[in-house]
Amino acid sequence: MTAQKAVQIFENDMVVGSSGFTKAGDSKVVLEALAERAKNENLKITLMTGASLGHDTDGKLAEAGALKKRMPFQVDKVLRSKINSGEVLFIDQHLSESAELLHNKNLPPVDIAVIEVAFIDRDGSLVPTTSVGNSATFAELAEKVIIEINTAIPMDIYGIHDIYKAENYPYRNVIPIVAPWNKIGRKTIAIDPTKIVGIVFTDKQDSPADIAEPDPKTIAIANHILAFFENEVQLGHLTDRLLPIQAGIGKVANAVLTGFKDSNFYDLTMFSEVLQDSTFDLIDSGKLSFASASSITVSAACYDRVFGNLQNYREKIVLRPQNISNTPGLIRRLGIIAINTAIEFDIYGNVNSTHIGGTKIMNGIGGSGDFARNAYLSIFVAQSASKNNTISHVLPMVSHVDHTEHDVDILVTDIGLADLRGLAPRERAQKIIDNCVHPDFREELQSYFDRACERGGHTPHLLEEAFSWHLRLQQTGTMKK
Amino acid sequence: MTAQKAVQIFENDMVVGSSGFTKAGDSKVVLEALAERAKNENLKITLMTGASLGHDTDGKLAEAGALKKRMPFQVDKVLRSKINSGEVLFIDQHLSESAELLHNKNLPPVDIAVIEVAFIDRDGSLVPTTSVGNSATFAELAEKVIIEINTAIPMDIYGIHDIYKAENYPYRNVIPIVAPWNKIGRKTIAIDPTKIVGIVFTDKQDSPADIAEPDPKTIAIANHILAFFENEVQLGHLTDRLLPIQAGIGKVANAVLTGFKDSNFYDLTMFSEVLQDSTFDLIDSGKLSFASASSITVSAACYDRVFGNLQNYREKIVLRPQNISNTPGLIRRLGIIAINTAIEFDIYGNVNSTHIGGTKIMNGIGGSGDFARNAYLSIFVAQSASKNNTISHVLPMVSHVDHTEHDVDILVTDIGLADLRGLAPRERAQKIIDNCVHPDFREELQSYFDRACERGGHTPHLLEEAFSWHLRLQQTGTMKK
Known part of the structure; x- marks a missing residue:
C-alpha cells in the first residue's frame, strides 16, 4: 500500500x-x-x-x-x-x-x-x-x-x-x-x-553521516589518546591488540580510529553502537579484524564502498539489537575501551553529556552510560574551550550530571590527558586542572578548588559559586571575568 | 604468631x-x-x-x-x-x-x-x-x-x-x-x-548491626512500597513471588522486609549485598526461600540464632564475592527489585546517596549504583524532612549526584510514592512534588519548578537558585525561609 x-x-x-x-x-x-x-x-x-x-x-x-x-x-x-x-x-x-x-x-x-x-x-x-x-x-x-x-x-x-x-x-x-x-x-x-x-x-538511502574534517583540537585529542594506549602497552597493561573499542559518534572518535591506521596496534576489534567511515577504513587497512555494533552510519562518499561490497565486509562486521550491543553484562565481560564525548566536565570528573546550561538538552545520553559504567577503561573527551575561548568545558561543577566521577577513568582535551585511575577526588581535581583545562581558565579554576579545599569535604565545593561560570555566560556571553 | x-x-x-x-x-x-x-x-x-x-x-x-x-x-x-x-x-x-x-x-x-x-x-x-x-x-x-x-x-x-x-x-x-x-x-x-x-x-565476633526500631516514618515508607508491590501484582506485572530483592542496609530495608511477613507474597528470594536480621525472620516465617549476598550482618540478638543454627540456613543462603553479588550483568539478568536509601533527591529524581551539603561524605555509594542502574525496578527511599522539618530531603537540585534520573524508577518518602516510569523530566517533577515532598516545603518547591519551566528547557532549572535551600541551611540552620 x-x-x-x-x-x-x-x-x-x-x-x-x-x-x-x-x-x-x-x-x-x-x-x-x-x-x-x-x-x-x-x-x-x-x-x-x-x-x-x-x-x-x-x-x-x-x-x-x-x-x-x-x-x-x-x-x-x-x-x-x-x-x-x-x-x-x-x-x-x-x-x-x-x-x-x-x-x-x-x-x-x-x-x-x-x-x-x-x-x-x-x-x-x-x-x-x-x-x-x-x-x-x-x-x-x-x-x-x-x-x-x-x-x-x-x-x-x-x-x-x-x-x-x-x-x-x-x-x-x-x-x-x-x-x-x-x-x-x-x-x-x-x-x-x-x-x-x-x-x-x-527506495531511499539513509541520510549520510556528516563527517567533519578533523581540526587541530580533534587531532590533539586523538593523539593524546593514542599516546596513552601506547604507554599502556609499554606498561604491560594491554597488548597491542588492545581490547574491543567502543567509540561514540563524532569527529573525535573518527580521528582516534583513523589514528590507528598509522600506529603499531593491530588485530583490533570494536564492540560499539555504530560503525562509521573510520571503521571501514581500518578494516580496509588491515588493522581492524572485527566490528560489532547496532548500525552502520557512513558518509555519502563511503556508502557505496560499504554497501556495494558487502561480500568483503560480511565476515568482519555484525549488527545486533541495541539491548545486546549495549548491554552492561557484555560490556563488562568483554572489557571494552569506551571513548565518548562530553559537553562539559568538572574538576572531579563528573560528566555532562546532554544539557546546555543545565537545562536545554542537546541530543541525549545515548549509549554513553551503558559503556562508561561497565567499561574496562572509560574515556571522555571534550575540547578545553570553545567560541573563541569564551566557554570553558572544564568547570567547577557541571550543570547537569550524566556520568558520575565513579564512571570516568580518563579525561582528554586538546590541552592534555588526565589519567584519574586510583585517584581520590582532591587528586582528580588537581590532575584535571593541571592537564585538561584551557590556560585562560586555569588560574580561576585553581582558585576555586583551593578555596573549596579550605572549607573542607571529601569533594570540596563552594555551592554559592559552583555555577558562577555558567551564570556569567548566561548574563555576559562569556565565562571570562 | x-x-x-x-x-x-x-x-x-x-x-x-x-x-x-x-x-x-x-x-x-x-x-x-x-x-x-x-x-x-x-x-x-x-x-x-x-x-x-x-x-x-x-x-x-x-x-x-x-x-x-x-x-x-x-x-x-x-x-x-x-x-x-x-x-x-x-x-x-x-x-x-x-x-x-x-x-x-x-x-x-x-x-x-x-x-x-x-x-x-x-x-x-x-x-x-x-x-x-x-x-x-x-x-x-x-x-x-x-x-x-x-x-x-x-x-x-x-x-x-x-x-x-x-x-x-x-x-x-x-x-x-x-x-x-x-x-x-x-x-x-x-x-x-x-x-x-x-x-x-x-576469637572475636563481628561487631553487631545496630538495628533501630522502626519509627512511624519508616513504617509509612515500607507500607507505601508494599502497597505498590501489591498493585503491581494486581496489574499482572509481577507474580506474588515478585523478583529477587536487593535491600540496602538500614531500617527502611528492614521494615520493608519485615512487612512481607504479614503479606500475601510468598516464595520470595533475595539477591543482595548483605543479609540482615529481617532476612532470617523471613526465612523462619517461611516467606523467603533463598537469599544470596556477600555478607551476614545481624544484631547481637540475632547472631546466635543464625550462627548457632547454620544447618537450618545452609540450604537457603549463599555468600558470594562482591564482584559476583553486585555484578551488573547478573543484576540485569535476574531482574532485581532494588531498594536503596537516598540522603536527598531532586525534582527530576536525581539521587544523592553520599554527600552532605554537596561536599562532606557520609559513607559511600556502596552497591547502590551497581543495583540501581541494572535493576528491573530501582526504588530509592528517604524521609521527606528531618530535624524538626527544617531540612527537606526533596530539593530543587541535589548538591551531589550519585544516581541520575535515568536510574531511578520509584521514589518513596513517608509522604508517599512517586512512580516515575515512562515519565519525562517535567512529568517526573510534578509527580515528585505532588507525592513525596513534605507539605511545609511543597509550595516553595512548586514555585521553583513553575518559574524554572517559564525559562524553558528539557530539565528546567534556575541555576542561580538551584542550591538556595542548601545555602540557606548553611547560613541559617534551616532550609525554611
Whole structure:
C-alpha cells in the first residue's frame, strides 16, 4: 500500500515503535506521511525508536505537532527546540534499556511498529537493513506492524545481522557472547504475519553521516589518546591488540580510529553502537579484524564502498539489537575501551553529556552510560574551550550530571590527558586542572578548588559559586571575568 | 604468631587488602595492632576492603594516622571526619568494581592481604567467615597474606560460600548464574601457601548491626512500597513471588522486609549485598526461600540464632564475592527489585546517596549504583524532612549526584510514592512534588519548578537558585525561609 494509506491506521495517542538507529535503517516514508497527516488533524503519538532518525523525520513530526512524547534519543534541531520549550516530552534513556522497559511493562505497550527491511525472507521473517536497534523488540511486542521494504538496500545484506532475543524474567538465560565476533542468534527477525497490517515500498538511502574534517583540537585529542594506549602497552597493561573499542559518534572518535591506521596496534576489534567511515577504513587497512555494533552510519562518499561490497565486509562486521550491543553484562565481560564525548566536565570528573546550561538538552545520553559504567577503561573527551575561548568545558561543577566521577577513568582535551585511575577526588581535581583545562581558565579554576579545599569535604565545593561560570555566560556571553 | 609480630611485616606506603564487608568477616586483631604500631612511627598504608569494617578499626587506623588512602567504602565517624578534612584520601567505588580494577591493574598491586577465615581446609584453601567481599581477589593478587583464624566462627559455616573467579580479559567467560540459588564455584578460597607469611588466632565476633526500631516514618515508607508491590501484582506485572530483592542496609530495608511477613507474597528470594536480621525472620516465617549476598550482618540478638543454627540456613543462603553479588550483568539478568536509601533527591529524581551539603561524605555509594542502574525496578527511599522539618530531603537540585534520573524508577518518602516510569523530566517533577515532598516545603518547591519551566528547557532549572535551600541551611540552620 502507499504510505498515505498506511498512516490511516494510526490513531491519536498511540504508541509507535520505529526502526532507526543513528539515522540508519529508519522509516523513510511512513513516518513522513504521518507528519503530513498530522498537519491537518489532531494526531499526537508517543514515538520510540532505536536512536536518532534521518531525513529530518523527527523535525517534520515535531513541526506538524505529531509528537506527544519521544524516546530514547534524538539529534534533530527542530525537535530539540520543541523538547526544550516543553511542547514535546522527551525521555532520555540508556539505549540498552528501552527494550528492557517494554518487555518489563515499565513502558506502555506499542500499538504500531514501523520497520524498514531489506526484504521479507522466504519463511516470512524480516531482514533488517542498516541498523537493528529496537526493531526485533517492536516486531515482537507491537500489536500491529507496518513494513517498509527498502529496495535501495542490496539483498546481500542478508546475514550481517545477529538477532538474539533474551528471555523474559524470571527465566532469563546467559547471553552467550564472549568475543565481539560471536554470532548467537538468527539472521532475521521473526514475526507473526497476522500482525502485519501494511507493506510499503521505498527506495531511499539513509541520510549520510556528516563527517567533519578533523581540526587541530580533534587531532590533539586523538593523539593524546593514542599516546596513552601506547604507554599502556609499554606498561604491560594491554597488548597491542588492545581490547574491543567502543567509540561514540563524532569527529573525535573518527580521528582516534583513523589514528590507528598509522600506529603499531593491530588485530583490533570494536564492540560499539555504530560503525562509521573510520571503521571501514581500518578494516580496509588491515588493522581492524572485527566490528560489532547496532548500525552502520557512513558518509555519502563511503556508502557505496560499504554497501556495494558487502561480500568483503560480511565476515568482519555484525549488527545486533541495541539491548545486546549495549548491554552492561557484555560490556563488562568483554572489557571494552569506551571513548565518548562530553559537553562539559568538572574538576572531579563528573560528566555532562546532554544539557546546555543545565537545562536545554542537546541530543541525549545515548549509549554513553551503558559503556562508561561497565567499561574496562572509560574515556571522555571534550575540547578545553570553545567560541573563541569564551566557554570553558572544564568547570567547577557541571550543570547537569550524566556520568558520575565513579564512571570516568580518563579525561582528554586538546590541552592534555588526565589519567584519574586510583585517584581520590582532591587528586582528580588537581590532575584535571593541571592537564585538561584551557590556560585562560586555569588560574580561576585553581582558585576555586583551593578555596573549596579550605572549607573542607571529601569533594570540596563552594555551592554559592559552583555555577558562577555558567551564570556569567548566561548574563555576559562569556565565562571570562 | 601474635598480631603484634604480624604487623612488623607492614611497611610504609604499602597497599593492604583486608577482608570485611558491612562489618562482617573483618580483621579483628591485625589491623588493630597496625593502628597501635602506627601511633609511634610513620606508617601510612592504602587500605582496600570489601566494604565497611567493624570494631572501630577504621577509626583506630585513622586516629593513628595509619591511613593514606582508603577504598571502597566506610561508615566510621572518625575516618569520615578525616576524609572530609582531607587528611585521608578516600575513593568511593561501586562495590562490584574494586576487584575488577585490581585485576585490570587500574589500581596499584596489593602488597599484603589480611583475611579472616573460619579455618584452613585440608587442601590448604581458606574457609571464609561471615563475609566474602574481595577476599578471594586479595588472596589471589596480594604478594603476601596474613591469615586470621577466628575460632569464634562455627566450623559448620563451611559450605555457605560460593567462590567463583571470573577469568581475566580477553578470556572472560559467562558467569553461569540464572537464579539466586545457583552455586557455581568452590566452597573455599584457593591460595598459594607460599604467600602466607603469618597466621594469627582470634576469637572475636563481628561487631553487631545496630538495628533501630522502626519509627512511624519508616513504617509509612515500607507500607507505601508494599502497597505498590501489591498493585503491581494486581496489574499482572509481577507474580506474588515478585523478583529477587536487593535491600540496602538500614531500617527502611528492614521494615520493608519485615512487612512481607504479614503479606500475601510468598516464595520470595533475595539477591543482595548483605543479609540482615529481617532476612532470617523471613526465612523462619517461611516467606523467603533463598537469599544470596556477600555478607551476614545481624544484631547481637540475632547472631546466635543464625550462627548457632547454620544447618537450618545452609540450604537457603549463599555468600558470594562482591564482584559476583553486585555484578551488573547478573543484576540485569535476574531482574532485581532494588531498594536503596537516598540522603536527598531532586525534582527530576536525581539521587544523592553520599554527600552532605554537596561536599562532606557520609559513607559511600556502596552497591547502590551497581543495583540501581541494572535493576528491573530501582526504588530509592528517604524521609521527606528531618530535624524538626527544617531540612527537606526533596530539593530543587541535589548538591551531589550519585544516581541520575535515568536510574531511578520509584521514589518513596513517608509522604508517599512517586512512580516515575515512562515519565519525562517535567512529568517526573510534578509527580515528585505532588507525592513525596513534605507539605511545609511543597509550595516553595512548586514555585521553583513553575518559574524554572517559564525559562524553558528539557530539565528546567534556575541555576542561580538551584542550591538556595542548601545555602540557606548553611547560613541559617534551616532550609525554611
